[in-house]
Each structure stands twice: as structure tokens, then as C-alpha cells.
Amino acid sequence: MPVEVLMPALSPTMEKGTLAKWHVSEGDTVGSGDVIAEIETDKATMEVESVEEGRIGKILVSEGTLDVPVNAPIAIILYEGDDENTPLPEGSKQQAEPDAKESAAPEKQEEPEKAPTNQVKITVREALRDAMAEEMRKDETVFVMGEEVAEYQGAYKVTQGLLDEFGARRVIDTPITEYGFAGIGCGAAMAGLRPIVEFMTFNFAMQAIDHIINSAAKTLYMSGGQMRCPIVFRGPNGAASRVGAQHSQDYSAWYASVPGLKVIAPYTAADAKGLLKAAIRDPNPVVFLENEMLYGQSFDVPDTDDHIVPIGKANIRQQGDDVTIVSYSRGLAYVEEADAALKELNINAEVIDLRTLRPLDMETILTSVKKTNRLIVVEEGWPVCSVGSEICSAVSSLAFDDLDAPCLKVSGKDVPMPYAANLEKLALPTAGDIVEAVKKVTYTQ
Amino acid sequence: MSSDHKKSTKQSAVKPEKVKPKQKIELYRQMLLIRRFEEKAGQLYGMGHIGGFCHLYIGQEAVVTGMNAVKEEGDQVITGYRDHGHMLVCGMEPNGVMAELTGREGGYSRGKGGSMHMFSVEKKFYGGHGIVGAQVPLGTGLAFANKYRDNGNVSMAYFGDGAANQGQVYESFNMAKLWSLPVVFVIENNRYGMGTSIERASSTTDLSHRGASFDIPGIKCDGMDVFKVMQAGKEALAHARSGKGPFIIEMVTYRYRGHSMSDPAKYRSRDEVDEMRKDHDPITTLKDMLLEDGDIDEAGLKEIDAEIRKVVSEAAEFAQNSPEPKTDELYTDILVAND
Ligand SMILES: Cc1ncc(C[n+]2csc(CCOP(=O)(O)OP(=O)(O)O)c2C)c(N)n1
Ligand SMILES: [Mg+2]
Numbered sequence: 183m184p185v186e187v188l189m190p191a192l193s194p195t196m197e198k199g200t201l202a203k204w205h206v207s208e209g210d211t212v213g214s215g216d217v218i219a220e221i222e223t224d225k226a227t228m229e230v231e232s233v234e235e236g237r238i239g240k241i242l243v244s245e246g247t248l249d250v251p252v253n254a255p256i257a258i259i260l261y262e263g264d265d266e267n268t269p270l271p272e273g274s275k276q277q278a279e280p281d282a283k284e285s286a287a288p289e290k291q292e293e294p295e296k297a298p299t300n301q302v303k304i305t306v307r308e309a310l311r312d313a314m315a316e317e318m319r320k321d322e323t324v325f326v327m328g329e330e331v332a333e334y335q336g337a338y339k340v341t342q343g344l345l346d347e348f349g350a351r352r353v354i355d356t357p358i359t360e361y362g363f364a365g366i367g368c369g370a371a372m373a374g375l376r377p378i379v380e381f382m383t384f385n386f387a388m389q390a391i392d393h394i395i396n397s398a399a400k401t402l403y404m405s406g407g408q409m410r411c412p413i414v415f416r417g418p419n420g421a422a423s424r425v426g427a428q429h430s431q432d433y434s435a436w437y438a439s440v441p442g443l444k445v446i447a448p449y450t451a452a453d454a455k456g457l458l459k460a461a462i463r464d465p466n467p468v469v470f471l472e473n474e475m476l477y478g479q480s481f482d483v484p485d486t487d488d489h490i491v492p493i494g495k496a497n498i499r500q501q502g503d504d505v506t507i508v509s510y511s512r513g514l515a516y517v518e519e520a521d522a523a524l525k526e527l528n529i530n531a532e533v534i535d536l537r538t539l540r541p542l543d544m545e546t547i548l549t550s551v552k553k554t555n556r557l558i559v560v561e562e563g564w565p566v567c568s569v570g571s572e573i574c575s576a577v578s579s580l581a582f583d584d585l586d587a588p589c590l591k592v593s594g595k596d597v598p599m600p601y602a603a604n605l606e607k608l609a610l611p612t613a614g615d616i617v618e619a620v621k622k623v624t625y626t627q
Numbered sequence: 628m629s630s631d632h633k634k635s636t637k638q639s640a641v642k643p644e645k646v647k648p649k650q651k652i653e654l655y656r657q658m659l660l661i662r663r664f665e666e667k668a669g670q671l672y673g674m675g676h677i678g679g680f681c682h683l684y685i686g687q688e689a690v691v692t693g694m695n696a697v698k699e700e701g702d703q704v705i706t707g708y709r710d711h712g713h714m715l716v717c718g719m720e721p722n723g724v725m726a727e728l729t730g731r732e733g734g735y736s737r738g739k740g741g742s743m744h745m746f747s748v749e750k751k752f753y754g755g756h757g758i759v760g761a762q763v764p765l766g767t768g769l770a771f772a773n774k775y776r777d778n779g780n781v782s783m784a785y786f787g788d789g790a791a792n793q794g795q796v797y798e799s800f801n802m803a804k805l806w807s808l809p810v811v812f813v814i815e816n817n818r819y820g821m822g823t824s825i826e827r828a829s830s831t832t833d834l835s836h837r838g839a840s841f842d843i844p845g846i847k848c849d850g851m852d853v854f855k856v857m858q859a860g861k862e863a864l865a866h867a868r869s870g871k872g873p874f875i876i877e878m879v880t881y882r883y884r885g886h887s888m889s890d891p892a893k894y895r896s897r898d899e900v901d902e903m904r905k906d907h908d909p910i911t912t913l914k915d916m917l918l919e920d921g922d923i924d925e926a927g928l929k930e931i932d933a934e935i936r937k938v939v940s941e942a943a944e945f946a947q948n949s950p951e952p953k954t955d956e957l958y959t960d961i962l963v964a965n966d
Contacts, residue, residue, distance in 0.1 A: 190673030193889035228891040233670045253675055334822035334894065357792040357828040358759045358820055424678030426741040428757035597957055601741030602730035604951040
């Protein structure tokens, strides 16, 4: 019986892709492992191999088609004895013509804070790359090192193009030896260079955390102010998609607890860019926590190579009087989703994006709580000893008389990240959790 | 292929002609099961039934199959995330492995582990680890327990050419030798750690010498030839079992697919891959040998093929029909319940 070749999902987050090229035509015989087509996503070009042996019966999606949804049939392979009229087995999805509507996740739109310069819409991934490139152009001592950052163009393509522009002296592929290269980065920083150390993900920075904390964070103090360690440790942090317990963890609270570090966790592309530039210029060690799920999202970014966002300043994303919702990084995506439901309940939330986790901008939070008298903190990480715990504790002690309800945390569950799709959803916070928490503190039925 | 492949030592021989036809056919069957299982996993991934990272073992089948053929009852196995082959060959059920890949209740970790994290206490398979290099001290710890209990077992710690640069590997080497622990370090050198070739990551590329400064003996072995693997494995396991301490085997092998499903594999040429597939495929080589020696005929091969396809499609079906884990599983297995 004929089988359909489906548009493959070649990465955990891929939803659609471009069918760039067919390597076969109708009638060609193919064997298992033969490359039959090339597809492109925003990350890369990839080859589709046949897993069946047979003959190409029909090509369903023509070369150059954009936004082909994952799982849409792209061709039909016939076996010995089949011809073009042999019916497809039951359950085939032939009729499913690529439909960009249902596949494409709506692009996030971002209101510009103010509009001092022209805005361009770029992805978080591009914003991070631009920040590094601009700083490398300005300062010869800035260099990037990490696994797959150069020739492969970055495991998540954040360093795309940097090798071409800056060469192998300044864009350096390392072996898979995090402890070693984090230490080498610290040493180079002590000698006055400005390393950007990329961890493929922060899960692997656990191999290197001794240097981040013992070498980078404490040197200035231990040397009585003599020895600086101006280094940026960056990479994706937090929950990814379906990668299980060892590859899906939020380290925000860990690093945010360490004196001697600055810790940044941006949400928008503009903040990613402006804060990464500030981090590279900062004379202190900075842990810069990105989020894989945000890399492909587009936001408006000021069209200048001097867009700097100050470290340590939170941003009020939305003014409101009824409740203060504080979050950071991808937590804000849940908050935005919840906000639509809150508006329907006539609740106007003030939404604060922390952007920097250490030092915390308590002033902005306290000013807001004085106005709303209620506080919710939203984060993806574990609830115990979390960023939310810290903020709730600080607000309870500093603004006790302003509070009309207990401070509440909405967070990931207190479990390792499960792999199963249904359990993974349950392990993460939801917009619904936020709405419930807001209802509680506003005493809404 | 590099000349390295030809440097296998000529030790006490597992000569193919001395292996009984029945065992040869069994080796063939095991390798083919891994190959077909992995192809199916790739397919299910493409259809969205498997998520996250999925690292296929296609091309490297002879390594685990040969080692498994010479191990003894009770010997332990531990590896990284490219673990499906190791599990299948040690007798874990294809159904349970595939259902873990789809994240279902019928999976070995009841859906909570995924492709990279499966275990079987019964089969002495200790995982399934996602952090590059972490399995090496863990495997050394299994050997520590063997020595502590004086049980005569050896642990086999598998890791890649990329992992071979991690610091904890050398800390393990030192202690393994210092304490004469019964462990065989099996380095699966498939020439790339993700997109980085061994030449771009390692100051010295003969990984069989990596134990030299600890006085750990090592050999380089053609990991595309199941009989050579058996031969090397036999020597290494005997060494470790006899109380002489650790042994290193560098298995020179190759992965045909990308590092994981999302790897475009632009760092190597299509020709390089095709050459390995055509001229060095462990399964084709053995198949040709079986036919040539008259150990099996085409009809016999077809029968095995059909049988394996059936096992694999049943596994795929099981993996898709097994229910998702119950929601209260979210909170189980975090700590051992009081018993
Ligand atoms: C400590 C750590 N760093 C980085 C990674 C990401 N990573 C996963 S596999 C891999 C390549 C490993 O290559 P190798 O050891 O040769 O094994 P192979 O994949 O070739 O089997 C990398 C960099 C990781 N899982 N753990
Ligand atoms: Mg490798």
C-alpha cells in the first residue's frame, strides 16, 4: 500500500517550514536513507531522508512552498505492486493541504515603550546576536567562546554569522568541557579581556558553576577590590520543550542568590539586546539567562547600535490599579495570556517585567504595590526558595501596611521536569493559575 | 575510512570463522533490530509522536552488540543519551523502550524519562544520562560496588569522543586505576561530538591512549566489525575481571544520522556518510558474510527481516496506544516513599 511522507518536525519547537527543494521527481525510486527533499526553518536547512523503499508516486507540495505545517503530507511513496490509483491506507491525511492559518503561531506584537528612534521588528535570537556583534565591533577585547558557537553558527543559531565577521580568534569553538572553558574565561577576564561564555544551555553550566561562583563572583571581594572579572555567561535557561528532567530547569533563583553576580533574564528582544550590551560593558561578572522558547519571537527593537538598557531597572509593561503582577523571561508570556481573561473580569493588572534578577528593582515593585495593594509573582522555576519567594518576603516586610491580601506565587511545580507531554504541561504554570491567584487576592468570585 | 580502523590489535582471537553460525545469525538479528527500531523512532519523531531530543544509534550497532555478546551475567552497562541500542541489546523490551520515547505509561520510566532517560535494574542497565560525561564516574561507581562486594562483575561505561574531553572522565580514570576497579571504558568514537569533528575538539585524537598517564591499557578497535568488537571486549572484560583494574577500548565507529533529529549535519559531506554506509556498514558486512559462508540463504534473511519489522511495528503501535501517564504521576517518585 502507498504511504505518505509527512512534513517532519526536525526540532522540538518547529511548527512549520519551507519546502526548499525536491531532490526527487515523481517516478523516481528511493531507498531508505536517500535524501528526498530539503526543508528550511528559521534555524536551519535540513535534509529529509526517505525511511521507506519504493517509488515516488506523487509530490504533493511543490518546491518553494512556505509555511508547510509539520505532519502535512508532502509526497506519496508507492511500493512494489502499487500504482497511482492504489488507495492510501486508512488514517492518511491526504486532504490536509498545507494551511498556514492553523500552523503558524501568531507572532507576538510588542508595543514600543516610547518611540525615540525607528523600530525594527527582529527576533530575540537576532537581537542577542546583534548585541554581541555591535559590542565586538566597538571593543576588541570582547570575544565569544562555547560549544558550537563558531562553525556550526550556534546550537540555537544565536551566534550566527559571528565567525564570518570576527574570525576564529574571537569566535571560538570549545570542546565539551564546561568546567574548563568557564575557568579559562574567568582567567582571561582577570587578565583584562571581556569574554562572553556561551553555555549550550544553562543545564550544562552546572558543570561549571564552581567557576561562576567561586572564581567569577568572589574575586573582587577576595582581592580587596583589586581584581575584576568582567565576564558574561549566557545561554538558554529554563523549561524547553519535551527534553526531560536534565535538560529543562530554571536556574534563576540559584544565581540570583549569589553576591558578586549580576543576573539578567529578559523577555523582549529590545531588552535582550539592550541588556546584553550593558552586560558586556559591565565590569562585573554577569549571568545572562535567555530562553529557548523565546528565541524565535519577534519584537520591536530600536534601530540603533547604541540601544542600552540599564541593568537593575524593572519595566512596567502595563499600568493598572487592581493588582501588581511581577514576572520575568517567559513568565511574562503566561501573564499576557492571563491578562486577556483579567480584562474580561474588569481587573486591571499592573504588569512588571523584572528584566534584572540581581540587583532586584524593589523600588519599582514597592511603588506599584503601594498603589494596587496586591502582589502576584509569576515564574517558571520551582516554588521553593524561588525569586517569587524572595520578592514576596521583601514586600511583606517592606510594605506590610499597604497589602490588602497575602502575596502569592505562581510557579512551576515542585517536581523534576517530566518528559510525557501531559505531565510536562502540568509541571509548568498556566495563565489559568495566574487568573486564579488574581481572583484570590482581589476577592473576586 | 581513516587508517585507524585497521589498527585493531591482534589479541587472542574471536575469529569470525570460530563463531558458531547460530550466534552469528543472532548477532545479525540484534543489529538489525536496533537499525529498524531506530528508523521507526525517526519516523515517529517526524510525525510528532516523539518530542524533544532523540539521538539515533544507526551506524554504531556493532559496538553494543559485540560487547553484549561477550559480557557475563551481572555485568552492568551505563551510557549517555544515545542509548536505545544499549537497551535493546541487553534485552529490554522494544515495546517499553518505544513507549518511553512517546512518553506513555507503558514506557520504562512510565513516560517520565523520555529517550535519554531509561533504566532497567533487572537487566543491569543503569541509564540513560543526559549530561555529557556524567556516566563515566557513575559507571566507575558501579565498578566500585562490584569490587566492594567482590562479586566478580565488571561495569561497562560507554561514552563518546566528545565526552572523552570532560574533566570528570580523567578524575574517574585516576581513581579507577588507583583502586583497581573492574570497569571497561568503551569510547564510542563516531568522529563527531554534535557538529565538531574530533580533530577540532581534541589535542590528541588517539583516544585509546587517553589512559596512558594513569597507566590504564587501551586498544583501538574497528567498531564497525562486530567480531572485532567481541575480540576487544573479551580482552578488556577479562582484564578488568581479573583484578587488574580498568581498561579502555576506543571503538572507531560512525553515526549515519544527525546528532539528534534537529541536526542539519552540514559539518560533513554527504559523500563521507555514503561511503561509510556503502563500504563499512556493520549489518551489510555481516549479512554478506553469512550468505557467503552459507550460514543462511536469502529466504532465511527475509524471514528475519519480516520478524523484526513485525516486532518494531508492534512496538510503534504499543507506543502510540499506551495511555499517557496518569496526572498524579507528576508527584510520584520524587523521593522514595516510606516503606
Ligand atoms: C555537559 C554537557 N554539555 C553539553 C551537552 C550538549 N550535548 C549533548 S550531546 C553532545 C555531543 C556529544 O558528543 P559525543 O560525546 O561524541 O557523543 P555522540 O553524540 O557522538 O554519541 C553535546 C555537546 C550536554 N548534554 N552535556
Ligand atoms: Mg561522537
